[in-house]
Amino acid sequence: MKTLTKRQSEILRFIRKYSGINGYPPSIREIAKYFSIKSPSGAKKHVDALVKKGYLSRRKGARTIGEERFYTDRVRMVPVIGRVAAGIPILAVENIMGEVPLPESITEGKEIFILRVEGESMVDAGINSGDYLVVRRQEIAEQGDIVVAIIDGDATVKRFFKKGNTVVLKPENKNMNSIEVKRGDFLIAGKVISVIKMLESGRIL
Amino acid sequence: MKTLTKRQSEILRFIRKYSGINGYPPSIREIAKYFSIKSPSGAKKHVDALVKKGYLSRRKGARTIGEERFYTDRVRMVPVIGRVAAGIPILAVENIMGEVPLPESITEGKEIFILRVEGESMVDAGINSGDYLVVRRQEIAEQGDIVVAIIDGDATVKRFFKKGNTVVLKPENKNMNSIEVKRGDFLIAGKVISVIKMLESGRIL
DNA sequence: CTTTTTGGTATACATTTGTTCACCTATAAT
DNA sequence: ATTATAGGTGAACAAATGTATACCAAAAAG
Numbered sequence: 001m002k003t004l005t006k007r008q009s010e011i012l013r014f015i016r017k018y019s020g021i022n023g024y025p026p027s028i029r030e031i032a033k034y035f036s037i038k039s040p041s042g043a044k045k046h047v048d049a050l051v052k053k054g055y056l057s058r059r060k061g062a063r064t065i066g067e068e069r070f071y072t073d074r075v076r077m078v079p080v081i082g083r084v085a086a087g088i089p090i091l092a093v094e095n096i097m098g099e100v101p102l103p104e105s106i107t108e109g110k111e112i113f114i115l116r117v118e119g120e121s122m123v124d125a126g127i128n129s130g131d132y133l134v135v136r137r138q139e140i141a142e143q144g145d146i147v148v149a150i151i152d153g154d155a156t157v158k159r160f161f162k163k164g165n166t167v168v169l170k171p172e173n174k175n176m177n178s179i180e181v182k183r184g185d186f187l188i189a190g191k192v193i194s195v196i197k198m199l200e201s202g203r204i205l
Numbered sequence: 206m207k208t209l210t211k212r213q214s215e216i217l218r219f220i221r222k223y224s225g226i227n228g229y230p231p232s233i234r235e236i237a238k239y240f241s242i243k244s245p246s247g248a249k250k251h252v253d254a255l256v257k258k259g260y261l262s263r264r265k266g267a268r269t270i271g272e273e274r275f276y277t278d279r280v281r282m283v284p285v286i287g288r289v290a291a292g293i294p295i296l297a298v299e300n301i302m303g304e305v306p307l308p309e310s311i312t313e314g315k316e317i318f319i320l321r322v323e324g325e326s327m328v329d330a331g332i333n334s335g336d337y338l339v340v341r342r343q344e345i346a347e348q349g350d351i352v353v354a355i356i357d358g359d360a361t362v363k364r365f366f367k368k369g370n371t372v373v374l375k376p377e378n379k380n381m382n383s384i385e386v387k388r389g390d391f392l393i394a395g396k397v398i399s400v401i402k403m404l405e406s407g408r409i410l
Numbered sequence: 411c412t413t414t415t416t417g418g419t420a421t422a423c424a425t426t427t428g429t430t431c432a433c434c435t436a437t438a439a440t
Numbered sequence: 441a442t443t444a445t446a447g448g449t450g451a452a453c454a455a456a457t458g459t460a461t462a463c464c465a466a467a468a469a470g
Contacts, residue, residue, distance in 0.1 A: 005446070023271040024229045027427055040428075042448050049446085062267035062427045062456055066228040077225050099225065103305045126331035126402060146404060197331060197400040199351065210416070232457055245458075247418050254416085267426055267457045 004053065011035070011046045012055055015065060025065040078102045078134070080114045102134070111137035113190070115148060115155070121171035122146070122157055127195055133157065134194035139187070146192040151181065155189060209258065216240070216251045217260055220270060230270040283307045283339070285319045307339070316342035318395070320353060320360070326376035327351070327362055332400055338362065339399035346393050353394040356386065360394060 004012065014034060018026045026034070032043035047065060050056040057066040082097035100114065117131045125146065127133070133148070141147045141160040149156055149169055158169035158179070167186070170178040209217065219239055223231045231239070237248035252270060255261045262271040283305055305319065322336045330351065332338070338353070346352045346365040354361055354374055363374035363384070372391070375383040 007447070019228060022269075023224060024269055027266065028429095029427065037448070039449050039451090041430080041450090044429075045447075060428090060456085061232065063269070064227075064229055064428095099221070100308045101306065102308075123331075126328075126333060126336075128331060131331075191405075193403070193405040195400070195402040195404065197402075198398070199400065200396075200398040212417070233459095234457065242418070244419050244421090246420090246460080249459075250417070265426085265458085269458095 004050075004055070008046055008049055008053075011043075012050055015050075015056070016067065019065075019067065025063055025067075027063050076102055076112070078112050078114055080116070080132075082116070112193075113137065114196075115157075117157060119156075121173050121176055122159075123173050125159070125172035127157065127172070127192075128197070130198070132196040132198070133192045134196065135190040136193050137190045141188050141191055148189040148192065150187040150189050151179075151185070157192065160188070209255075209260070213251055213254055213258075216248075217255055220255075220261070221272060224270075224272060230268055230272075232268050281307055281309055281317070283317050283319055285337070286321070317398075318342065319401075320362075322362060324361075326378050326381055327364075328378050330364070330377035332362065332377070332397075333402070335403070337401040337403070338397045339401065340395040341398050342395045344393050346396055351397040353397065355392040355394050356384075356390070362397065365393070 011031060014031065015025055018030075028040050028043050028047065031047070032038070032040050035043070037043050047056065047058070051058050055067075058064060059066070077099040078101070079096045080098045080100055081095050102112070102114075113135055115133045115135055117127055117129055117133060120129055122128075127146075135148050143161060145160045147158065147160045147169075149158055149160070156169070158171055161168040161170060163180070166180050166182055168178050168180050169186075216236065219236065220230055223235075233245050233248050233252065236252070237243070237245050240248070242248050252261065252263070256263045260272075263269060264271070285305060307317070318340055320338045320340055322332055322334055322338060325334055327333075332351075340353050348366055350365045352363065352365045352374075354363055354365070361374070363376055366373040366375060368385070371385050371387055373383050373385050374391075
């Protein structure tokens, strides 16, 4: 990768910061204004240089500065589900708070979403309130899987057991009791395949 | 959050996907074109509706559709450390088993590595053998931080406490005892900022 | 049944943004 | 000494984009 001048680094940093905050890149004139460059063409030259050096991509049209992302491993954008609104499918846009990139080595090409844990029902399995669960979307589960179950439109995390004609959803918490439900009285939203604990910032996004 | 019509959901999904791919949002006309709406004002109405319902933000100017998002989609390659060989610096190439991409929202621009846990010394903190720790490289620690400490070239994960002239490394496991070491008889490799549990495959890469 | 919302067409216009060209200065490289 | 590179000014112009208005039809809400 070609090296950048001090000025070019500043410009690139500004573009990245701006894009991160606003969700769209700055216009040439906004870059100029920020750096007190009095002519748009002055700022344009810097952008052109950054494109030529491979740090940015460009297209015809207004405000089309794209950042060149270069990572080795493949990455998938995975939706992060906020509070699950009752009655609305868990993956509906209404529930999606944002998206995070995860390695495909974790997501494995399946339909994946991330859910933030509320409640202490799984503490004995190392899952605490505030942790993030990486969940693979599936409607069936195996004996003993940790699943996200929807009961009356409400999402809960429990360990799954079949028991004759009914299903036992067992919390991993000595102080809480298992729930026994008839098949059909609940839905499995998916299986928990990974837990992410944010010890410091507490938020994944 | 207000509910969306089917059409509005489609539009929102398109805007998110487009922004994710390109790094900047579509223009009103591009939205119209994608949905075969023959007039820009037709598409504009949908965007206006999404703004009014709180799903998007808007500003004067071209291509300024903002998603109310709180995440970054930038990615950093992070080294995964295998078994730590005694006497070799933890981040030396000899110890690196591979690399995984992680969101910068987790890595936060600091020097980061991932370490696989061996042993049960932190089970009461929800950290089990086989879990992966996201560790930020730093030599100092605060009272109560979970740290990766190097004692005699051996890496261990413990909770860190200062106590006068010595340091107490406390395992989060009722069956194990704290270790008391003199400052200088050990090194802090970093602070654990995140825990990733792979419930299914057991491997992160 | 009437009104509102939703989704759309068509046209015209205002605004923002990008682009080009000529010209200037300082610095580093050949 | 001369040439390229980096950084910049100023003005004029082209292209892309956003906005407003009028009008239409189906569906949902009252």
